Structure formats: C-alpha cells, structure tokens
Amino acid sequence: MVSGGLGFTDFGDRTVIGGLALEFYSRVAAHYGVETWGYVGPEPHVAEQILRDWLRIAGVEVFFNTRLASVVKDGRRIVRLQVETGEVFAASVFIDAGYEGDLLAQAGVSYAVGREGVAAYGESWAGRQPIRPDQHNFGAPVSPFVEGSTTQLLPFIHPRPLAPEGAGDGGVQAYGFRMCLTLRPENQLPFPRPDGYDPAQFELLRRYLAKGEYVMTQADLGERRVKYDSIGLGSYNIDIREVQRTWLWVPRAMQLSPEAFNEGYLSVPVRPYAIPYRCLLPRYDQCDNLVVSVCVSASHIAFASLRMEPQYMILGHAAGVAASLAAADQIAVQRVNIVELQRRLAEQGQALTTPSAN
Numbered sequence: 001m002v003s004g005g006l007g008f009t010d011f012g013d014r015t016v017i018g019g020l021a022l023e024f025y026s027r028v029a030a031h032y033g034v035e036t037w038g039y040v041g042p043e044p045h046v047a048e049q050i051l052r053d054w055l056r057i058a059g060v061e062v063f064f065n066t067r068l069a070s071v072v073k074d075g076r077r078i079v080r081l082q083v084e085t086g087e088v089f090a091a092s093v094f095i096d097a098g099y100e101g102d103l104l105a106q107a108g109v110s111y112a113v114g115r116e117g118v119a120a121y122g123e124s125w126a127g128r129q130p131i132r133p134d135q136h137n138f139g140a141p142v143s144p145f146v147e148g149s150t151t152q153l154l155p156f157i158h159p160r161p162l163a164p165e166g167a168g169d170g171g172v173q174a175y176g177f178r179m180c181l182t183l184r185p186e187n188q189l190p191f192p193r194p195d196g197y198d199p200a201q202f203e204l205l206r207r208y209l210a211k212g213e214y215v216m217t218q219a220d221l222g223e224r225r226v227k228y229d230s231i232g233l234g235s236y237n238i239d240i241r242e243v244q245r246t247w248l249w250v251p252r253a254m255q256l257s258p259e260a261f262n263e264g265y266l267s268v269p270v271r272p273y274a275i276p277y278r279c280l281l282p283r284y285d286q287c288d289n290l291v292v293s294v295c296v297s298a299s300h301i302a303f304a305s306l307r308m309e310p311q312y313m314i315l316g317h318a319a320g321v322a323a324s325l326a327a328a329d330q331i332a333v334q335r336v337n338i339v340e341l342q343r344r345l346a347e348q349g350q351a352l353t354t355p356s357a358n
Helices: 019-032 044-058 102-106 199-210 218-222 300-306 309-329 338-347
Strands: 068-074 077-083 088-090 230-234 238-240 244-252 255-263 266-268 273-276
Touching: 019 044, 068 102, 218 273, 218 300, 230 309, 230 338, 238 300, 273 309, 300 309, 309 338
Parallel strands: none
Antiparallel strands: 068 077, 077 088, 230 273, 238 266, 244 255
C-alpha cells in the first residue's frame, strides 16, 4: 500500500508500533532528514526503494506480474502453485499476503465476504447502518436518477432495497485507486484518456460538483433549507425598491385613462436562514483564490434580503477567516475545510444555525 500510491499513513498510538514497521518509518524519516514520525507520508517511490533494499539485503528474489493460476494440494497440504506466466513454485510453507486472498481461496480454505448482521457475533455496530446525512454524505441534494427519469438510476447506485438496520447484507466497504499528483513540472506526466472511458459513468460526481457551486434563491429564504456549510445567518425581509416607472391604460368612468405607475416594490418577511459558504465562491474552473463577500452568488430575490449591513459584516467575517485558512494551507478557497471554518467562526461568536435547527 505504501508503495502503491497511499501517500499518508494513518496510525493510532504510535508507541505500540515496533519491529519492522518501526524500522520502515525510521528509514522514511532518515530519507527526509527528520526524526521518526516527523514524516508519515512517504512518496511511493521512496517506500518502494526501502522495501526493495530489504529484499536485496535478505537475498529474496521477487517475481513481478505473476498472477496465481492454480494450486495443487495433497490432503491438507499445499504442494505447489502455478502462476499465469507458467512458473511453478513448491515449498514446505506458503504465505498468502495478497490483498484479495487468492491463494487461500484456491487452496480450499473457507472464507466469508461482506458485513454480517448484529446477531452473528453480537456486535452492536455490525450490519447495515442508518443513513447519516451529516457523515460522509453529499452536502447538497443530488438526484440519483437519469435526467428525465424517475426510475432509471445513475451508474453505481444500487437498485436493491436496503436491508433492515443491523442486518447483514454481504456489503463490502468501498475502495479506491490512489494516484500521485505533483506541482513539480519535471515530475509531471499527462493524463491519458483510458480505453473505454465513458464520462456518463461519472454523472453523479458531475452533479455533486455542480452543487461546490451555489446560487441562493427564494427557496433558501423560505424553506428552512439546512446548509452543511453555513457560515452565518440572514433574517431581513425580501426588500426591493421600485425598479421602473411605467404607465398603463386604466378603465375609469367608462373610459380608458393613461396613468403612470411605479413597479417593482416588494417587501416580504422571512425567518432566519443559513447562508452557505458556497455562495461566496466563484466556479472552481474560473478562479480558485477569490472569496466574494458582497457580490455573492444569489438570485435577485435572495440578494434583496442579503444586501443589508449586518449581513455584509457576517459575510465579510466569514470571507476573512476562509481566506486565512486557504492562505495558511496553500489550497484553493473551494477546498477550505468547512468544519474548521465553522469551528473558528463559532469560537468568534458567529451564529451558524437557525433556532429550529438546534
């Protein structure tokens, strides 16, 4: 894993890590010129070099790109195995250190895949979990259906019904392929278009990203929408002054009379509403180091409520904290850690949730 793209190592209590594991991270630290645990995210090529050095010193020959093809057993013992390239390996003892357990499966060892229910081992956290909107979920509503349909699901959304909470369903946690990126031009390579690439497979992601972009509308002022990235509250009326002076023919005393009118005035009370950080941001592909606290992303109606001095101060406060976080971490403003932003704003007295949302 450390040589395959995983660029940061998670650990609990590092005082319990010893043996070869500790030796590995000591060598990582030595490579980067820091004390042990001073750098826990080795670049994959650094990790691979450490592992290859160990193998070389131990005199171990490694056969790469050799997938398991078959296993021969004599009773309970594995006698030999063959790989797809044709080589045969015999030994008195074998170790399956693969991520998928191919050897144990082909050796006839029983195994289970997927999560069990609570009853299987008496585990209170086992089985299908409740849906937790505030944990590892989309921060904004995203439709699961193909455009124009209410039955056809997007790719990678399970059509099966959910098992009851706590029940086993054989589900396996998601995994991903790690890819190393760099800002150093001498280390960069172009991204080739994969064979068979189909952008429609990523429609759910496209929709979610389109949501890292937000336009506040009348619904945000009146429907008590919960915003995961709230950075302040608004409460002033939808207040619009006259837009134009015009005229109309008006029936008066059995005849039409031309009369001048003022049009556009609107004053509608609203309850307190959350203002999302997203509406302070440009589109990511247009600018990634700009926060806008006055000319925010809002419809004419929504802006008519936002445009008051206290709310400008609230937005300016949030913009300043967000900008400082982005500058400190050298990241795009769209990548600011929302939890940290909200924590700092709350510490500084900013109100982030409406009374009914507490």
